[in-house]
Amino acid sequence: MKVTVVGAGAVGATTADNIARRELCEELVLLDIKEGLAEGKALDMTQTAALLGFDTKITGSTSDYSKTKGSDVVVITSGLPRKPGMTREELIGTNANIVKGVTQNILQYSPDAIIVVISNPMDTMTYLTLQSSGVAKNKIIGMGGILDSARFKCYLSMALNCSPNDLNAIVIGGHGDTTMIPLIRYATWNSVPVTEFLSAEQQQKIVADTMVGGATLTKLIGTSAWYAPGAAGAALVESIVRDEKKLFSCCVSLDGEYGQKDICLGVPVVLGKNGWEKIVDYKLNGDEQAAFNKSADAVRNMNDVLKML
Ligand SMILES: NC(=O)C1=CN([C@@H]2O[C@H](COP(=O)(O)OP(=O)(O)OC[C@H]3O[C@@H](n4cnc5c(N)ncnc54)[C@H](O)[C@@H]3O)[C@@H](O)[C@H]2O)C=CC1
């Protein structure tokens, strides 16, 4: 297996590091327009092999896309991160051009690759990648819901004083401060609904904290997060390259599912060697479906901005 990660900044390098440590592929290529960055980080990671005991071959390059030839999976992290006080949506002007250009370069050498889009605003960047590439829809996967679900479990575990690994919880909808939908009604602690253990106020706070999870970290750090995003990116890659058929919330193209079409939005999908293989239909109640529709409206408005760029 061969995996390429474009963008060797905070998220790209952390994704690559997780991929290498877990030997998810034989060959890993890092690319970044900043001279020396991808090459240097690839060499630095390579020097951890003797300490961590992995065998993945890592190479880095500034702009030589021929090195990415024959990649099975490509992860796109290139683009600006937000600063405190900004929304992810404000990044669209710069990142749309970057993501579109990178996709074209990648497809020249890896026309059959499965593409994982991380750059923000992720739902719109995923839609752009699908629209501009002509790649089959099941091969384009936006990373957001898996990260938001991990944050949801983090806040739930803090409130319940339990292990996050004993929780099942999912966030669907857009990957935006106001568009994500933590499905607390479906969240369980070892099969028992968490709603049985938490007051209405506690539930509201957990949902609210989850929705601004990325903004909270951006305010603390001064730029957006990378440890959980990198781990989330690698988890998606793992389910694809190992054909694990894991169910994650991912941003995928909808064609009537959840009442929406001509949009990429976060829904539960099964991930395997063919990319996203199936959308799982959770039964939403009236409020949840209304929130999903509202989220779709907001993402559609951002997608419309693409026409003006
Ligand atoms: N979907 C998600 O859940 C998450 C998305 N993000 C997004 O991921 C993106 C990257 O974030 P960070 O890694 O923190 O930023 P960063 O600034 O640390 O790294 C971005 C890298 O992209 C490179 N780059 C820019 N244009 C390029 C091009 N044309 N070709 C190749 N490389 C290029 C830059 O040189 C830089 O090294 C941001 O848009 C951020 O908002 C971040 C966290 C989570």
Ligand SMILES: O=C([O-])CC(=O)C(=O)O
């Ligand atoms: O918050 C940001 O801008 C980066 C991101 O998407 C996240 O960490 O969820």
